[in-house]
Amino acid sequence: MIYFPRTGLAQQLVAALTGQSLFGDGHNGVFLSAPRRTGKSTFLQSDLRPALEAAGVVVAYTDLWSDTGRDPATLIANAIGNALQPQLGMVARTAKKAGVDKLSLAGWLQVDTSKIGKLDGLTLVDALRALNETAGKPVALIIDEAQHALTSERGEAAMTSLKSARDQLNGPGAVNLMLVMSGSDRDKLMRLVNSNAAPFFGSQVQRMPPLGPDFIAYVASLIEAQLPSLAPVDQGALQRAFEAFGHRPQPFMSALGEVLSPLSGISGRFESALLRAAAEHERNDAVQMESDFLxxxxxxxxxxxxxxxxxxxxxxxxxxxxxxxxxxxxxxxxxxxxxxxxxxxxxxxxxxxxxxxxxxxxxxxxxxxxxxxxxxxxxxxxxxxxxxxxxxx
Ligand SMILES: Nc1ncnc2c1ncn2[C@@H]1O[C@H](COP(=O)(O)OP(=O)(O)O)[C@@H](O)[C@H]1O
Ligand SMILES: [Mg+2]
Missing domain, CATH: 1.10.10 (Arc Repressor Mutant, subunit A)
Structure with missing residues (x-):
């Protein structure tokens, strides 16, 4: 499975989140929408997360679709708890060396990270503050498929707490809590920002750009390296096929694998066979929806x-x-x-x-x-x- 890194996009977002961009209000939260299977989770985990870490930010990530049997609020609390746990270990070690009473952070040592967000535990706001203070770094919380939080009352309350944490931890010139929320459905993600009662009222939902011509050029270069007889690859045709697959890398790459296989039995250019496969894929999707409806x-x-x-x-x-x-x-x-x-x-x-x-x-x-x-x-x-x-x- 090939993976095309999207470092440029990650860098832009880091700048927006840390408040370094001249315009925009990324420091208040970034909301990204893109259709399913177009690479959001991959980007957030494999590109954005390491870019933030390299910029000195401690990152907590959760995907609210990863376990739809659990309350979204629990998944968010666990993500913060998992990021906090190793920091507490570090504080404990330093505290031992320095003598506990010398450390104002020692209070956090009592924290039971498995109880964050529960009645007898730390609130989300406290937990994020603890993470920020014990790490001595700004915190980024990435919530994938964030619209799913709105399907439960606890999830909705968690979103409101996150906004309040953001307002408490961030001040002029100081971004201590960065929030990144993604969603597969723009309309649903908008519910987090677009009414007076919405937790992040006033923020904008941006479309996360799909993989583009640079991805196609990369795929073409791989083909040309492996099968020099096919050079030059028609990148325009590849791009059109990728669009017909809804900018979804996985079905695109799998169709590509099939038409490039020595067993495919196709004669003529592989690009035409790929375009035919893409058109058939589009038809199948429509047929499926029609039969669901009927x-x-x-x-x-x-x-x-x-x-x-x-x-x-x-x-x-x-x-x-x-x-x-x-x-x-x-x-x-x-x-x-x-x-x-x-x-x-x-x-x-x-x-x-x-x-x-x-x-x-x-x-x-x-x-x-x-x-x-x-x-x-x-x-x-x-x-x-x-x-x-x-x-x-
Ligand atoms: N940058 C990339 N390069 C290659 N394949 C990718 C890339 N991003 C995503 N994919 C592939 O596309 C599929 C869907 O990606 P995923 O991140 O789960 O999408 P989403 O979160 O938007 O539903 C996965 O099989 C993944 O491996
Ligand atoms: Mg995903």
Whole structure:
């Protein structure tokens, strides 16, 4: 598996987070969105984390999708606890040498890092302060798939604590707590920043750029080095194929592996075969979404349709929504029926619908919006089931 380092992007973010950029408010938190499987977690862990560490920052990382069975608040607390543990060990050793009473930090030694964020333990604010003081370094907390925090009340409260920690630890000219939050869905990540009640009201969500021409050039150079007879590789074609794979390195590289394999049996340039594979991949995605949609009950289809059409304006139970469902189904639909439909859309695996602790709903996978928009534009909405074949008997 090849890995293309993104040092430039990491450096830009380090500068923004440490407050060195002239403009922007990265020191108040950086919010990055990019679709699933486009390399967010890889970037945060393999590029951003080491770049921050090299700049003298102690880093705590957690991915709220890593264990969806656990409360997001617990995952955040554990990440801070795991970063704090080794620091406490160091303080303990220094304290022994120096005589405990000489060290103002000695108080932190009592801390049970497994109880952070629990009622009998340290609050998140205290824990981050402890980490900052014991390490003697600024702290960066990276929360991957941060929107998931909003699906639980404790998670939402944790986000509010983080904002308060940021405000307490940072002052003019001093950035002691940096927050990086990423998300696979821009609309959901926006809920952290875009209303008065949102924990990080006023911050901006930025799109994390997808892997670009430098990645493609790197892949092309690897191909040319291994299979010199294929040089020069058509980078434009590679780029188009990568786009058709939704800028996802993994399916792109695996299709590339197939067309480059001596066993592939293709004649002609591998680039054309790659483009065909990419087009087929796009079609398969659309076919999957269509069959998911057609497999739903009519009322579930109606609710999902409304959600796709309304996007972030979606209100599941308002009178216009109920009228929409009723007209579509040609029978009255009430809030209770809608509620049941939403629940069953949420309970499917994989879930089609997402719900926040405040009762806001959205489609789980934002790729569905693109699928809907494209079909709409093509005058091909709603999907209709394939004609039922009449069997002759
Ligand atoms: N810079 C990169 N170079 C090569 N492959 C990458 C790179 N970034 C991500 N990938 C691959 O893409 C896939 C998805 O990456 P991941 O970081 O999990 O995406 P996300 O967190 O956005 O869902 C993984 O298989 C990973 O190995
Ligand atoms: Mg990820």
């Amino acid at each position: 497999g739903l009950k009519p009322i579930e289809q109606a609710v999902l349709w409304r959600m796709l059409e309304q996007g972030s304006r979606f209100r599941a139970f308002d009178s216009e929504a109920l009228r929409f469902y009723s007209e579509l189904l040609a029978q009255p639909v009430n809030a209770g029926m809608t509620q049941r439909a939403l629940e069953s859309l949420r309970q499917r695996s994989p879930a089609l619908v997402w719900k926040s602790a405040r009762g806001e709903y959205a489609v789980q996978d934002s790729a569905m919006h693109r699928w809907f928009d494209e079909r709409r534009k093509a005058g091909d909405w709603p999907p209709v089931p394939p004609q039922v074949q009449r069997g002759g008997d």
